[in-house]
Amino acid sequence: MNPLERYASLVEDREAFFDACERPLPSVVRVNTIRSTPDRARQALDEEGVGYEEADWNPQLLRLDERGPGTSWPYFHGWLHGQEEVSALPAIALDPQPGEKVWDSCAAPGSKTTQLSAMMDDCGVVVGNDNNLGRLSALRHNAERLGVTNLVVTKQDGRNFSLKPFGFDEFDRAIVDAPCSCEGTIRKNPDTLDQWTLDHVHSVAAIQKGILSRAIQATKPGGTVVYSTCTFAPEENEAVVDHALETEDCEVVEFDNPLESRPGVAEWEGDEYDPSVEKTHRIYPHLNDTGGFYCAKLEVTA
Amino acid sequence: MSDPETGDTGENSEGDNEGDLQDNVGQRFGRLPATADDREVKGRASREEVVDFFAERFGIEASVFEGFTFWEKGKGKIWIFADEMPSPIRIEGLGMTVLRTRQEHWKPTHSAVERFGRHATKNVVDLTPEQAATFARGEDQDFPEWDGDWGYLIAAHELAGEREPIGVGLYVYDELRSTVPKGNQEALSVL
Numbered sequence: 229m230n231p232l233e234r235y236a237s238l239v240e241d242r243e244a245f246f247d248a249c250e251r252p253l254p255s256v257v258r259v260n261t262i263r264s265t266p267d268r269a270r271q272a273l274d275e276e277g278v279g280y281e282e283a284d285w286n287p288q289l290l291r292l293d294e295r296g297p298g299t300s301w302p303y304f305h306g307w308l309h310g311q312e313e314v315s316a317l318p319a320i321a322l323d324p325q326p327g328e329k330v331w332d333s334c335a336a337p338g339s340k341t342t343q344l345s346a347m348m349d350d351c352g353v354v355v356g357n358d359n360n361l362g363r364l365s366a367l368r369h370n371a372e373r374l375g376v377t378n379l380v381v382t383k384q385d386g387r388n389f390s391l392k393p394f395g396f397d398e399f400d401r402a403i404v405d406a407p408c409s410c411e412g413t414i415r416k417n418p419d420t421l422d423q424w425t426l427d428h429v430h431s432v433a434a435i436q437k438g439i440l441s442r443a444i445q446a447t448k449p450g451g452t453v454v455y456s457t458c459t460f461a462p463e464e465n466e467a468v469v470d471h472a473l474e475t476e477d478c479e480v481v482e483f484d485n486p487l488e489s490r491p492g493v494a495e496w497e498g499d500e501y502d503p504s505v506e507k508t509h510r511i512y513p514h515l516n517d518t519g520g521f522y523c524a525k526l527e528v529t530a
Numbered sequence: 531m532s533d534p535e536t537g538d539t540g541e542n543s544e545g546d547n548e549g550d551l552q553d554n555v556g557q558r559f560g561r562l563p564a565t566a567d568d569r570e571v572k573g574r575a576s577r578e579e580v581v582d583f584f585a586e587r588f589g590i591e592a593s594v595f596e597g598f599t600f601w602e603k604g605k606g607k608i609w610i611f612a613d614e615m616p617s618p619i620r621i622e623g624l625g626m627t628v629l630r631t632r633q634e635h636w637k638p639t640h641s642a643v644e645r646f647g648r649h650a651t652k653n654v655v656d657l658t659p660e661q662a663a664t665f666a667r668g669e670d671q672d673f674p675e676w677d678g679d680w681g682y683l684i685a686a687h688e689l690a691g692e693r694e695p696i697g698v699g700l701y702v703y704d705e706l707r708s709t710v711p712k713g714n715q716e717a718l719s720v721l
Contacts, residue, residue, distance in 0.1 A: 263645070271690040275721055301689055304666055304696075304716050306644055353613045356623075368623050369713065375645035377598065378612035381623030395616045 231424040232411065235460045238493060239512050248514035253415040255292040256283070257308040258316060258339070260374045261346045264307035266290075272302040285486035286320075289313055306374045311339040312416070314487065314511055314518035318405055318456040319343040321483045321525045326351040328400040331446060333386040333439050336363030338370040340405055345376045355399075357382045357389060387438035391446060401452045402443040406436040408457040408464050412520025415513060429461050436468045444476040447528045453478065456523040460510070462496035465522040469508060470501035477530035480504040485523070488515040492524070554605055559624045561617035562600040562608070574602055575631040583629070583636055588684060589651030601625070606632030610642070637682055640697050640711050647684045647695030654684045655699060655706065659720045662687035665696050665708045668715035673706035682709075689721070 232249060239245040257280075259269045266287045273280055278300050279293030291313070302308050319340050324330045326349045335341040335356030344354050356371070356379050358364050364383055371379045384390065386404075391397050409429050410420050436457070443453050455472075457464050469492070472478055480502075492508035494501050508524035551572040554560070562577045563569045569576060577600050584590040601609045601617070601624050611625030628642035647654070655676055657665060664671050665685050676683075678701075685699040685706065697714075700707040708715075 268690040268692075275690065276719055299716060299718065301666075301718055301721065304714070304718060305689070305694055350612055364622055371623070372626055372641045373714065375626065375641060377610050377625040377645070379623065379625065380611075380615065380621055382621050393616070393619050393621055395614060 231421050232414070232460070238460070238490075238510070239514075241514065244514040245512055248512070248517065249414045249520075251415060253312065253519060254517065255294075255296055256311060256313045257290050257292060257303070258311045258343060259288045259290065260307055260309050260342065261288065262350050262375050263305060264302065269302050269307045272307065273300065276300050276302075283313060286316060289316060309339060309342060309370070309374060311343070312519050314516065314521040315339060315405075315458070316343060317485070317487060317511070317521060317523050318403055318454045319347060321456075321485070321523055322401050322403050322452060322454040324348050324352075324354075324401050328352045329396055329398075330354050331389075331399045331402040331443065332356045333389065333402060333404045333443055334358060334406055335367055335381075336360065337366035340403065341367065341379065342371055342374045342376050344403070345371075345378050346374075348378065350376060350378045352378055353380060353394075354378055355380045355382060355394070357384055357386055359383060359385050387435070387442055389442050389446060398448040399446055399451065400448060401454075402447045403454045403456070404436070404440050404443045405456045406432075406439055406464070406468075408432055408436065408459040409461055410458055411460045412458040412513070412522075415519055429463050433464045433468060436464055437471045440468055440472050441476055444472060444478050444526065444528055449477075449528055449530050451528045452481075453526045453528060454523065455526065456521065458519055458521055460512075460520055460522070462493050462501075465510070465524075466492045466494070466496065466501045466505040466508065467499065469505050469524045469526070472526065473502045473504065478526045478528050480507045481525050481527045482507050483525040485509050487511055487518070490515075492522075554602065555618065556604050558618045558620040559601040559603045559609065559615075561615075562602060571602075573606075573632055575606075575608060575629075580608060580629060580631075584638070584646070587682070588638075588647070588649075588653050590646060590649045594646060594649050598625075600628070606630050635681055637709075638698055640709070640714060643684050643695050643698050647686065648693065650684050650695070653679055653682075654686050654693075654695070655701075656693065657685055657687045657696070659687065661706075662696055663718050663720045665699065665706070666710060666716055666718050668708045668710045668712065670705055670707040672704060673701065674704045676701055676704075676706070687721075
């Protein structure tokens with residue numbers, strides 16, 4: 229059975245949902261504002277005859293007509309970075325400011341991390357962490373290519389991340405774009421569900437809870453933590469946020485989501501979650517012609 | 531020498547043996563001294579020397595680097611970071627690589643030239659569309675038209691109405707050699 233059948237009851241338009249999951253994803257690039265502006269990037273693509281369409285919700289995101297992003301001059305110069313459209317959302321929800329200290333707990337390969345740096349005008353500190361050396365090398369390569377200078381790269385287990393090496397002991401903001409069962413990436417990787425098991429969902433959820441807890445603890449009171457996944461499973465989304473609400477000092481806050489979304493679910497297969505999870509966002513592929521996604525914004529209360 | 535993991539040797543224990551410089555410890559980042567007189571690690575370039583290098587070679591003003599800190603990890607590999615950090619620090623990455631020192635001729639990195647090269651006012655070669663495409667592919671080319679300095683130059687072309695650096699070229703014997711790293715080389719259109 230297709231694991232996505234589990235979620236048929238959550239989407240109003242079953243057919244549109246499954247149809248969208250069958251379609252390949254558009255090729256999207258983000259303009260790297262450390263190196264260029266949307267205007268110049270568009271001009272460079274025009275000069276090269278590369279067709280594109282601007283995402284209506286964000287002028288920094290360009291949907292390319294055809295080829296992948298890797299073979300154009302603006303890409304060569306690090307003006308552009310290939311990034312799935314919906315994955316630009318968590319950084320926007322986090323809203324990092326220049327000069328702040330921000331933790332990206334699961335940073336590699338770095339699309340979101342470098343987006344954070346760009347939003348901060350490459351000032352302040354982004355600590356990009358990952359526990360896999362190979363993935364870290366991709367993060368380093370991407371950051372270097374995009375001209376990012378405010379990134380600290382660390383290799384730690386996010387669940388017991390230590391701030392000891394740095395000259396400070398709390399972050400202003402943190403982002404947990406957690407490892408997940410990746411159901412929402414089905415349009416990019418059609419075989420992503422071949423390995424799907426409920427056991428894996430539960431085991432990855434335990435890791436997600438650990439990392440999110442650490443992110444909340446490592447962020448100053450009044451600071452912001454964003455939790456996101458590219459999966460539909462409530463066990464990895466609302467249940468993880470619910471666990472954080474129960475065990476850590478935090479609350480769910482609203483954010484201005486420019487994409488069409490559905491509220492988080494407060495009930496799933498007999499479990500009930502804190503009602504405030506309805507302020508979190510589920511994004512199904514057919515809503516904005518993107519991958520599937522989940523995004524929650526939390527404020528640290530103590 | 532004590533266990534490098536404990537970090538209790540090297541730069542931070544300086545002071546006991548006056549006049550004796552410490553060895554560079556390759557696995558961690560050490561901040562560059564402000565000037566050569568402040569040097570505590572053998573052979574380590576100073577911040578002043580790095581900033582002077584970019585000013586003298588490329589005319590990039592010192593003010594461009596204001597607010598940045600410079601670090602060494604690995605022998606002669608210099609990194610630039612946008613903020614402060616304690617030194618030494620054992621992490622996987624700190625900002626971006628900018629320069630390789632410890633050879634006779636210092637070599638700016640591809641990323642440094644891409645990021646800061648637009649501030650350069652000398653030793654920049656403006657390439658034609660054909661030459662730019664050749665350079666981006668990582669290929670060497672005859673370049674008799676250059677009558678300036680030999681050595682490392684910034685290769686640039688025009689894109690979207692402005693000069694944009696492509697990478698570091700090595701000019702010797704009427705030839706412009708592309709040092710664009712393999713992972714960045716690309717077959718691009720002649721604009």
